[in-house]
Amino acid sequence: MKTDHFNRGKKRGFTLVEIMVVVAIIGLLCAMLLPNLVRARATTQRNDCLNNLRVIESSLNQWAMEFHKQSSDVAVWTDLNPYIKKGPLACPNDPKGLYSSSAGSGSFVVNEAPFCTLHGSVTDPVEPQ
Ligand SMILES: [Zn+2]
Numbered sequence: 001m002k003t004d005h006f007n008r009g010k011k012r013g014f015t016l017v018e019i020m021v022v023v024a025i026i027g028l029l030c031a032m033l034l035p036n037l038v039r040a041r042a043t044t045q046r047n048d049c050l051n052n053l054r055v056i057e058s059s060l061n062q063w064a065m066e067f068h069k070q071s072s073d074v075a076v077w078t079d080l081n082p083y084i085k086k087g088p089l090a091c092p093n094d095p096k097g098l099y100s101s102s103a104g105s106g107s108f109v110v111n112e113a114p115f116c117t118l119h120g121s122v123t124d125p126v127e128p129q
Pocket of ligand 1: 049091092093116117118119120
Protein backbone atom coordinates (compact mmCIF):
# COMPACT_ATOMS: atom_id res chain seq x y z
CA MET A 1 0.00 0.00 0.00
CA LYS A 2 2.70 2.42 0.97
CA THR A 3 4.72 1.77 -2.20
CA ASP A 4 1.67 2.33 -4.37
CA HIS A 5 1.28 5.70 -2.72
CA PHE A 6 4.87 6.69 -3.53
CA ASN A 7 4.88 5.29 -7.07
CA ARG A 8 1.59 6.81 -8.06
CA GLY A 9 2.01 9.16 -10.93
CA LYS A 10 5.59 8.02 -11.76
CA LYS A 11 6.45 6.10 -14.91
CA ARG A 12 7.86 2.65 -14.26
CA GLY A 13 10.36 0.66 -16.33
CA PHE A 14 13.57 1.43 -18.18
CA THR A 15 14.29 4.37 -20.42
CA LEU A 16 15.42 3.86 -23.98
CA VAL A 17 18.95 5.03 -23.10
CA GLU A 18 19.22 2.46 -20.29
CA ILE A 19 18.11 -0.33 -22.60
CA MET A 20 20.56 0.81 -25.29
CA VAL A 21 23.43 0.85 -22.76
CA VAL A 22 22.60 -2.70 -21.63
CA VAL A 23 22.37 -3.92 -25.23
CA ALA A 24 25.67 -2.22 -26.05
CA ILE A 25 27.38 -3.88 -23.07
CA ILE A 26 25.99 -7.30 -24.06
CA GLY A 27 27.16 -6.75 -27.63
CA LEU A 28 30.61 -5.76 -26.44
CA LEU A 29 30.89 -8.86 -24.26
CA CYS A 30 29.79 -11.09 -27.18
CA ALA A 31 32.32 -9.44 -29.46
CA MET A 32 35.06 -10.18 -26.92
CA LEU A 33 33.91 -13.76 -26.26
CA LEU A 34 33.16 -15.05 -29.75
CA PRO A 35 36.73 -15.13 -31.16
CA ASN A 36 37.91 -17.01 -28.06
CA LEU A 37 35.14 -19.58 -28.45
CA VAL A 38 36.00 -20.11 -32.11
CA ARG A 39 39.70 -20.50 -31.28
CA ALA A 40 38.96 -22.90 -28.41
CA ARG A 41 36.79 -25.02 -30.70
CA ALA A 42 39.53 -25.16 -33.35
CA THR A 43 42.12 -26.13 -30.73
CA THR A 44 39.88 -28.87 -29.35
CA GLN A 45 39.25 -30.32 -32.81
CA ARG A 46 42.98 -30.22 -33.57
CA ASN A 47 43.77 -32.02 -30.30
CA ASP A 48 41.11 -34.66 -31.05
CA CYS A 49 42.65 -35.14 -34.46
CA LEU A 50 46.17 -35.49 -33.04
CA ASN A 51 44.90 -38.00 -30.47
CA ASN A 52 43.36 -40.03 -33.30
CA LEU A 53 46.76 -39.97 -35.04
CA ARG A 54 48.43 -41.22 -31.82
CA VAL A 55 45.92 -44.08 -31.64
CA ILE A 56 46.59 -44.97 -35.28
CA GLU A 57 50.36 -44.87 -34.76
CA SER A 58 50.10 -47.01 -31.63
CA SER A 59 47.88 -49.59 -33.32
CA LEU A 60 50.22 -49.58 -36.33
CA ASN A 61 53.17 -50.39 -34.05
CA GLN A 62 51.19 -53.14 -32.30
CA TRP A 63 50.23 -54.64 -35.66
CA ALA A 64 53.84 -54.49 -36.90
CA MET A 65 55.18 -56.16 -33.75
CA GLU A 66 52.54 -58.87 -33.69
CA PHE A 67 53.02 -59.86 -37.34
CA HIS A 68 56.80 -59.18 -37.52
CA LYS A 69 56.43 -56.56 -40.25
CA GLN A 70 59.27 -54.62 -41.82
CA SER A 71 59.52 -50.83 -41.51
CA SER A 72 58.40 -50.32 -45.10
CA ASP A 73 55.30 -52.56 -44.88
CA VAL A 74 51.90 -50.95 -45.33
CA ALA A 75 48.83 -51.52 -43.15
CA VAL A 76 45.24 -50.70 -44.06
CA TRP A 77 42.25 -50.10 -41.79
CA THR A 78 41.26 -53.77 -41.71
CA ASP A 79 44.72 -54.56 -40.29
CA LEU A 80 44.42 -51.89 -37.60
CA ASN A 81 40.76 -52.39 -36.66
CA PRO A 82 41.47 -55.09 -34.02
CA TYR A 83 43.64 -52.55 -32.16
CA ILE A 84 41.26 -49.59 -32.47
CA LYS A 85 38.07 -49.83 -30.44
CA LYS A 86 36.24 -47.03 -32.24
CA GLY A 87 36.80 -48.38 -35.75
CA PRO A 88 38.20 -46.32 -38.63
CA LEU A 89 38.97 -42.89 -37.27
CA ALA A 90 38.32 -39.63 -39.09
CA CYS A 91 39.33 -36.03 -38.54
CA PRO A 92 36.70 -34.08 -36.52
CA ASN A 93 36.87 -31.25 -39.07
CA ASP A 94 36.28 -33.57 -42.00
CA PRO A 95 34.35 -36.71 -40.91
CA LYS A 96 34.55 -38.17 -44.43
CA GLY A 97 38.29 -37.69 -44.71
CA LEU A 98 40.38 -40.58 -43.52
CA TYR A 99 43.94 -40.24 -42.34
CA SER A 100 46.75 -41.15 -44.66
CA SER A 101 50.49 -41.57 -45.14
CA SER A 102 52.82 -41.53 -48.12
CA ALA A 103 51.20 -44.85 -49.14
CA GLY A 104 47.88 -43.05 -49.73
CA SER A 105 44.58 -42.42 -47.97
CA GLY A 106 43.68 -45.09 -45.42
CA SER A 107 47.08 -46.81 -45.77
CA PHE A 108 49.87 -46.50 -43.24
CA VAL A 109 53.58 -47.24 -43.57
CA VAL A 110 55.06 -48.80 -40.41
CA ASN A 111 57.96 -46.39 -39.93
CA GLU A 112 56.05 -43.23 -40.96
CA ALA A 113 53.83 -41.05 -38.82
CA PRO A 114 50.27 -40.92 -40.19
CA PHE A 115 49.02 -37.43 -40.97
CA CYS A 116 45.89 -35.39 -41.48
CA THR A 117 45.72 -33.02 -44.43
CA LEU A 118 44.29 -30.28 -42.18
CA HIS A 119 46.18 -30.76 -38.92
CA GLY A 120 49.52 -32.31 -39.92
CA SER A 121 51.03 -35.12 -37.88
CA VAL A 122 51.72 -35.70 -34.19
CA THR A 123 55.37 -34.71 -34.61
CA ASP A 124 54.58 -31.77 -36.90
CA PRO A 125 51.12 -30.36 -36.05
CA VAL A 126 49.56 -27.45 -37.91
CA GLU A 127 48.62 -24.60 -35.56
CA PRO A 128 44.95 -23.54 -35.60
CA GLN A 129 44.26 -20.12 -37.14
ZN1 LIG B 1 42.59 -33.47 -38.75
